[in-house]
Amino acid sequence: MSRRWLFADQLGPHFLDDRRQPVLLIESKAVFRRRVHHRQKAHLILSALRHRAAELGDQARFLRTETYAEALRKVREPLEVRHPTSRRALEFVRRRDGVTVLPPRGYLTSLEDFADWADDRRGALRMEAFYRFARVHHGVLMQGDEPVGGRWSLDTENRQPPPKQADRLDVPAPPMPKEDDIDAEVRADLDRWEREGIRFVGRDGPRRFPATAKEAKSRLRHFLRHRLAMFGPYEDAMLAGDPWMAHSLLSSSFNLGLLDPMEAIRGAEQAYRKQGAPLPSVEGFVRQILGWRDFVWHLYWYFDAxxxxxxxxxxxxxxxxxxxxxxxxxxxxxxxxxxxxxxxxxxxxxxxxxxxxxxxxxxxxxxxxxxxxxxxxxxxxxxxxxxxxxxxxxxxxxxxxxxxxxxxxxxxxxxxxxxxxxxxxxxxxxxxxxxxxxxxxxxxxxxxxxxxxxxxxxxxxxxxxxxxxxxxxxxxxxxxxxxxxxxxxx
Structure with missing residues (x-):
């Protein structure tokens, strides 16, 4: 069995086909030397990577090196890796001997299906048309051949300004992660890196976003039960005293690969069908993931560099x-x-x-x-x-x-x-x-x-x-x- 190399944005269990498969994880310090990152983004990435290594234990080989190339020189066995999320990373893995590139995961529509859809379009590509295609293709919020509720988009019902005289939305606050020893180690390492000359912007933690699949799923469940209903009407509203509003705060979890997008979509669909969640809120949430997120992913690869x-x-x-x-x-x-x-x-x-x-x-x-x-x-x-x-x-x-x-x-x-x-x-x-x-x-x-x-x-x-x-x-x-x-x- 080949060892599965997981990038730091491929950390969820759905990136492994066999839960027993040996894994390679690499922490590259050079990533943070090349560009100045927000301190909390650096913390989140490192925390997620190290938490995944701890979860996998002896199943994973975890290498902390200056560069990916340095780490790969220490690996002699064949590797396979899911399609990376940037052109630079894809070119890098394709140049490596003994590395097999597998189709991407963590997105809903395949590259081939999107290309077939896009090739059939005349003129500019539009998310709304792709979203309709994806709803039908994946059978999401459908009643036979028609969209549930009779309309594909309920966006016009999701553009309310914030409530007047309100400092915050009347909605339960999102659950925040509890930092642990791994987070403490990450913070100490980032402090040391700054003393060594690696620069960051922004203020340090506490960590506010999930670093594990367990934390991401917990936040998803809380959102579906307590915040989804208020998400739709106020998704475009802003309040100075409420940075979170009723948003799910799951975008980083999707983009780190901690959370399977289809799990969130089916959860929202179930909230509508079984718990009576408002359809405009459910449809708006689904549109962000099944429509917009997949759409921008595919445009990155479909259009030229x-x-x-x-x-x-x-x-x-x-x-x-x-x-x-x-x-x-x-x-x-x-x-x-x-x-x-x-x-x-x-x-x-x-x-x-x-x-x-x-x-x-x-x-x-x-x-x-x-x-x-x-x-x-x-x-x-x-x-x-x-x-x-x-x-x-x-x-x-x-x-x-x-x-x-x-x-x-x-x-x-x-x-x-x-x-x-x-x-x-x-x-x-x-x-x-x-x-x-x-x-x-x-x-x-x-x-x-x-x-x-x-x-x-x-x-x-x-x-x-x-x-x-x-x-x-x-x-x-x-x-x-x-x-x-x-x-x-x-």
Whole structure:
């Protein structure tokens, strides 16, 4: 029996076909030398890897080395490995003698089935169409040949702003892991690595995300029982005092391979069919996993490698240091300051702060998409290259002019005001685009449209905004104002 090499994002029991199969685990220090990672992300990865080694005991050979190549020189037996999650890693394992690459696991639709679906499409690929295909293909939330409830997407019912006068959602808090001796060892090693010159950003723990399959399954069960019902209506809402809202906090568990996505999907489906969980919440959760997560995974492999370097809006500014260092205290704009602080303190925010605060601000300023993708990759506990290529380069920054989205995800401060409680305590006015108290998002929105009016393709969803921009009497002054603001923190 060949030894199964498990990467640090392939740690769940579903990555082994035979529970008795010998395993190879490698901890590479060079990964953290190459790029500056969030301290809590480094802790989570190392904790998960070491916990898996402890679970497997003598079944696993666990090597801690500077590089993967150094570790593999110590292994003489044949190895097999599941398809890695980055092109660089895939090329690396394919170059090794004696290593067999198996099909990927941890995703629902196979590479071949996605390619067949995508090859049959004409024009740009869209998640909504793929999601329908996947629902039918995998028999999820179906009633015969039709979707349960008669509609494929209930997204329109899941866009409520946060409850007024509420500091937090009225929902049980997510269960947090209890650190153990392995976490203490990881923390001591990271402290030592920092003294040796390896640098991290963000603040240290406590560890807030699962490092074992047992912890991930416990969080999933709690979410399905206590938080799922509130997830749907408020999945796009933001509250300054509630970074978790009703989200599952399972993205890092899926991306570390601790949790089988189908287990979560079937659990949500059962919560609807047997426990009466609201269908909009269940469908919204399923869509995030079966639809969006699988979709961005497959686009990473289906599109050519050059897609990652797309920059069709000619964004030339470098991402500033105050941003990459998570210097939230340098920022006056309340929404941006609070979201950067959450990334600094937790290594995580949910999808709307990522898209409509961080991504929106970066898009308006014209920051290089590849630099921004690297920031999300290294600063978020669930960040990986395959995730961030689509989510940042393709969706958030519209750098490919719509290969996967219908329009830029850009908005002024009015959207943030509607979907959060940030604007009430901010020095900037979301209704103003010009002047000292002009909201940087509102002003940035119009400056972005003016700068890219000849680059953004004609689009029915953007036509109204473009016409409104052309009628602004103060547009030139707004553009000049934003140019003067430059990359300084707002």
């Amino acid at each position: 050059g897609w990652q370097r797309s920059n069709a809006l000619a964004a030339r500014r470098s991402v500033p240091r105050w941003w990459t260092e998570l210097d939230a205290d340098a920022v006056d704009a309340r929404c941006l300051s609070d979201v950067l602080a959450d990334v600094r303190d937790h290594g995580w925010v949910h999808h709307i702060p990522r898209l409509m605060v961080l991504g929106n601000y970066a898009l308006q300023r014209g920051w290089r998409p590849t630099e921004l993708g690297a920031f999300f990759h290294t600063s978020f506990v669930d960040g990986y290259e395959w995730v961030m290529t689509a989510n940042v380069v393709g969706m958030s920054q519209y750098a490919d002019l719509g290969r996967m989205t219908t329009k830029p995800y850009v908005s002024g401060g009015v959207y943030i005001n509607r979907m959060s409680d940030y604007c009430g305590g901010c020095r900037y006015d979301p209704k103003k685009r010009l002047g000292e108290d002009a909201c940087p998002f509102t002003a940035g929105y119009w400056a972005f449209l003016a700068r890219n009016r000849d680059r953004i393709p004609g689009n029915a969803r953007m036509a109204r905004a473009m016409k409104q921009m052309e009628r602004l009497s103060d547009l030139d002054a707004v553009v000049a104002q934003e140019k003067q603001r430059g990359n300084d923190p707002p």
